[in-house]
Amino acid sequence: MSRVALIGTGLLGTAIGQRLMQEGIEVAVWNRTAERSQSLLDAGAKAITKLEFAAESCGAIITVLRDGPVTKKVVAELGDLAGRCVIPMGTMGVAEISDLGNQIQQQNGRCLEAPVLGSKPQALSGTLLVMAGGEATDFAQQQSLLTCLSEQPIHIGPVGSGAATKLALNQLIASLTHSFSLSLQLIQRAGVPVETFMNILRTSALYAPTFDKKLQRMLDHNYADPNFSTALLRKDLRLFLEEATTAGLQEHGLTGLLSLLEQAKGTDLDDQDYCALHELTVLP
Numbered sequence: 001m002s003r004v005a006l007i008g009t010g011l012l013g014t015a016i017g018q019r020l021m022q023e024g025i026e027v028a029v030w031n032r033t034a035e036r037s038q039s040l041l042d043a044g045a046k047a048i049t050k051l052e053f054a055a056e057s058c059g060a061i062i063t064v065l066r067d068g069p070v071t072k073k074v075v076a077e078l079g080d081l082a083g084r085c086v087i088p089m090g091t092m093g094v095a096e097i098s099d100l101g102n103q104i105q106q107q108n109g110r111c112l113e114a115p116v117l118g119s120k121p122q123a124l125s126g127t128l129l130v131m132a133g134g135e136a137t138d139f140a141q142q143q144s145l146l147t148c149l150s151e152q153p154i155h156i157g158p159v160g161s162g163a164a165t166k167l168a169l170n171q172l173i174a175s176l177t178h179s180f181s182l183s184l185q186l187i188q189r190a191g192v193p194v195e196t197f198m199n200i201l202r203t204s205a206l207y208a209p210t211f212d213k214k215l216q217r218m219l220d221h222n223y224a225d226p227n228f229s230t231a232l233l234r235k236d237l238r239l240f241l242e243e244a245t246t247a248g249l250q251e252h253g254l255t256g257l258l259s260l261l262e263q264a265k266g267t268d269l270d271d272q273d274y275c276a277l278h279e280l281t282v283l284p
């Protein structure tokens with residue numbers, strides 16, 4: 001398989017790069033803040049010094065950037081894509097990916113969106129859930145690359161279907177974390193031992209594995225070393241709400257949650273693990 005360009009080496013992008021190299025794929029990297037690519041360069045990745053030459057030397061281009069507008073701007077800087085497939089893996093809105101898909105076509109490229117569920121550990125172990133959207137032929141061509149990152153990448157449908165699926169899942173991340181935090185806060189204030197509550201919850205139909213994954217962090221109020229930040233969860237919930245409004249859904253239940261997440265803006269919580277939402281479910 002020829003070299004892959006990896007554009008965006010933040011938290012998720014770096015883990016994706018590490019995994020691809022472990023799988024024997026030659027990777028060339030670019031990041032706005034060059035130092036954030038250093039660990040990949042030290043591990044043998046090539047540096048992309050000029051975005052406009054990335055397509056020339058790479059078979060496919062993966063982007064793992066913050067959001068839709070950033071991805072659109074950075075992809076524009078790639079210039080002529082010379083028929084290459086661009087695979088945006090960051091989370092963005094349905095309209096945003098569709099707009100990006102058109103731009104990629106105008107740049108003489110093909111777009112296969114591939115948003116993911118899972119984080120750094122899953123990227124490193126190749127167990128991300130990949131939800132691809134685009135032409136079936138592009139999916140077939142990129143399947144072996146995607147299989148390095150996911151045991152079973154799924155082709156959902158056309159461009160936009162991956163984004164819709166990903167946002168639907170991230171709405172669950174926000175809502176489940178919020179619900180669990182509120183219940184935990186009440187239990188603790190009522191003097192019920194947390195383990196008693198958890199033992200009941202674990203045997204019930206209400207249990208979700210994410211509760212145990214986040215329990216200790218919430219009890220310790222420790223949100224350091226995040227896999228996914230509060231700021232990005234807020235971005236995704238806002239995107240979900242935009243889609244929900246367009247789809248004619250009743251979004252009132254979620255607007256309160258978004259306004260809670262807005263309170264993290266400008267505080268330490270924003271760059272920390274998203275379950276820092278737990279700090280916001282008590283009145284100040």
Ligand SMILES: NC(=O)c1ccc[n+]([C@@H]2O[C@H](COP(=O)([O-])OP(=O)(O)OC[C@H]3O[C@@H](n4cnc5c(N)ncnc54)[C@H](OP(=O)(O)O)[C@@H]3O)[C@@H](O)[C@H]2O)c1
Binds near residue numbers: 007036091227
């Ligand atoms: N982390 C996860 O577990 C996870 C899971 C699924 C999906 N995602 C999605 O994947 C994407 C990346 O997430 P992440 O956790 O890796 O975030 P991150 O660590 O904050 O990385 C964000 C990336 O976007 C770049 N960026 C931000 N603003 C930019 C700008 N104006 N111009 C150019 N580049 C810019 C950053 O470059 P700098 O280093 O220069 O800031 C960095 O490469 C997001 O869409 C996120 O929602 C993340």
